[in-house]
């Protein structure tokens with residue numbers, strides 16, 4: 001796949017001109033978070049399971065050599081062939097060699113972002129092998145000669161009308177209407193069925209590899225993965241080294257978050273575990289199975305400050321919640337992985353020189369980190385890439401100078417506030433009549449696409465300080481009568497009023513505001529295994545634990561941290577940009 005990440009700004013500009021696609025992206029940006037949030041709410045264990053999944057992924061990555069060796073041993077024991085590929089070229093040549101050994105002319109392929117990364121389809125095509133994508137979204141974009149725009153829904157950028165026209169043009173099936181989406185799905189199914197039966201080799205990806213038994217796990221909603229795996233005589237699983245997990249229950253725990261985060265479903269339609277070739281007692285299945293494990297710089301990432309990125313389980317939630325992705329779509333990112341995860345993976349898997357615009361596209365709003373089921377600090381990693389870009393002098397000199405000036409000013413708060421206060425006041429005076437600016441010097445990037453709203457006259461810091469003063473005055477007034485006449489049960493401590501600024505905790509585990517503090521729910525350990533105490537919190541269920549412990553341990557409140565939405569500590573601070 002030709003990479004165009006270095007022209008991200010031009011790509012984005014082009015994407016913004018397409019009103020139809022922009023409208024569809026807007027709808028997706030509203031819809032996908034809604035279904036994900038509804039699924040998480042009804043599940044009720046998001047934070048707890050996220051902490052568990054993070055722990056499992058970190059443990060697996062820290063002991064990757066051990067678990068890879070164990071997986072290889074078990075997979076070989078099951079009758080598989082296991083191959084390690086250092087880069088995309090090597091993976092492609094391994095797959096081609098297997099196909100040639102079996103004189104394969106047709107390959108049925110399930111959805112696999114790894115093979116997009118290595119450009120496998122084109123590689124096999126050049127060797128005269130016809131590869132047919134069998135995931136509906138992948139099939140649509142293959143027919144259209146396009147690349148995926150989303151890691152879960154590759155054809156999300158296509159409208160039903162576009163797909164209809166595409167099928168009418170590509171399928172030589174005579175006159176027909178294809179008026180309904182279901183007609184198109186039926187037609188794609190019929191066309192694909194023929195290819196499944198023709199294919200000598202099937203290629204699929206894997207959502208997880210299980211070290212304890214050598215199985216690979218795959219989830220799909222269409223069942224095409226199982227047809228690719230079971231109908232052809234040869235199966236090739238193309239995946240990466242970071243997919244390996246210690247136990248089957250770790251894979252299923254990951255699955256609970258993966259599916260809810262990706263599509264808002266409680267479970268995908270098909271969850272399959274592949275052990276190896278057909279055994280004597282099996283009625284179907286491949287006669288020969290290969291597992292190809294790609295590194296492609298992942299070992300380098302593991303040894304770097306960006307290793308948390310390898311925790312990614314490819315759910316796509318960060319894309320669905322990213323305002324930049326919603327604005328410009330996946331193709332603007334110019335390579336396989338779009339959105340926040342792609343803005344980190346692309347520079348790491350290709351080069352920062354080729355893709356330094358991507359980390360700079362982020363507004364650091366933090367939505368991606370809030371929803372990421374693997375708890376990856378995506379905005380921090382993006383900031384680190386920006387820092388690296390600046391250190392390696394990849395950004396223009398005037399941009400670096402501007403940032404240095406900003407950093408210097410930020411280290412002198414009085415001067416910073418005075419200058420920003422003055423600037424905001426001048427903008428307020430100039431723009432108060434019209435309410436916005438169509439052009440602004442030094443902000444052409446903004447005003448070329450949208451108007452710049454005229455400021456309200458005061459900076460955020462000025463408004464915040466005024467609000468703080470008003471709050472203090474009000475609290476002081478409210479506190480005075482309480483001190484004079486304290487009522488039993490309405491105060492906590494000697495004369496300390498209940499309300500803002502007071503710990504106000506009662507023995508029943510309630511805060512002064514009457515809110516019930518979160519704690520672990522019953523049955524959790526049964527579902528996803530033990531997790532370290534103190535790191536897991538439920539999303540608001542009351543457990544018997546709070547009674548047993550007098551409501552203190554279970555009701556311990558996390559400290560808020562100004563730098564993160566979940567009150568987490570910054571991973572490492574470099575005080576840049």
Ligand code: SF4
Pocket residue numbers: 261311312313314315316317318319341368371372373374375376378
């Ligand atoms: S970075 Fe997190 S939210 Fe984004 S795809 Fe990976 S696991 Fe999902």
